[in-house]
Amino acid sequence: LAKTTQPISMDSYEGQEVNITCSHNNIATNDYITWYQQFPSQGPRFIIQGYKTKVTNEVASLFIPADRKSSTLSLPRVSLSDTAVYYCLVGDDPTDKLIFGTGTRLQVFP
Amino acid sequence: GAGVSQSPSNKVTEKGKDVELRCDPISGHTALYWYRQSLGQGLEFLIYFQGNSAPDKSGLPSDRFSAERTGGSVSTLTIQRTQQEDSAVYLCASSLRASGADTQYFGPGTRLTVL
Numbered sequence: 252l253a254k255t256t257q258p259i260s261m262d263s264y265e266g267q268e269v270n271i272t273c274s275h276n277n278i279a280t281n282d283y284i285t286w287y288q289q290f291p292s293q294g295p296r297f298i299i300q301g302y303k304t305k306v307t308n309e310v311a312s313l314f315i316p317a318d319r320k321s322s323t324l325s326l327p328r329v330s331l332s333d334t335a336v337y338y339c340l341v342g343d344d345p346t347d348k349l350i351f352g353t354g355t356r357l358q359v360f361p
Numbered sequence: 362g363a364g365v366s367q368s369p370s371n372k373v374t375e376k377g378k379d380v381e382l383r384c385d386p387i388s389g390h391t392a393l394y395w396y397r398q399s400l401g402q403g404l405e406f407l408i409y410f411q412g413n414s415a416p417d418k419s420g421l422p423s424d425r426f427s428a429e430r431t432g433g434s435v436s437t438l439t440i441q442r443t444q445q446e447d448s449a450v451y452l453c454a455s456s457l458r459a460s461g462a463d464t465q466y467f468g469p470g471t472r473l474t475v476l
Binding site: 282283285293296297340342354 | 403406454468
């Protein structure tokens with residue numbers, strides 16, 4: 252049963268790069284790693300997903316080391332609108348309940 | 362088409378009453394998930410459906426909670442004899458398949474307040 256651990260909160264300033272790391276020591280061979288973003292009073296929304304190495308899209312990058320026991324979400328040049336809670340989700344088999352971690356509350360300051 | 366919708370958006374009820382929360386998933390999505398989120402907390406998984414079947418109901422917090430899905434589409438989460446600790450936002454999500462490889466699309470949630 253994959254379980255994730257993330258920092259509870261992080262602070263940053265506009266224009267900086269933010270890296271949020273998620274630990275998932277019990278990740279299984281078939282598990283994917285997915286990151287979601289949640290704004291207040293809204294449901295989470297998909298940011299990025301990866302299985303191994305590095306994935307990049309228009310909003311973020313995801314770095315996954317060879318052992319896959321952790322992953323790092325990288326947000327380049329954050330803005331105030333990136334203030335949100337970020338969740339790391341690990342799983343493949345739905346019997347693992349696709350457990351969301353506690354989330355990391357990112358606060359971006361001007 | 363449209364995203365995941367949930368109704369009602371807000372529900373205020375008295376302790377001991379039953380409530381029904383509805384989720385309309387994205388058309389064609391076979392998997393549907395229910396989560397609960399208390400104020401300032403993370404997401405607590407409740408149950409998922411693959412088609413109309415719920416293979417694992419162990420995430421439901423008590424036997425007062427039940428859920429069903431009909432026609433592989435709409436799902437209803439029912440809470441009987443509501444308690445104040447049931448107050449939370451109930452989120453529904455759907456995905457193409459019940460797999461961690463498939464993106465979950467979340468609805469706006471139903472905010473339940475039990476007085």
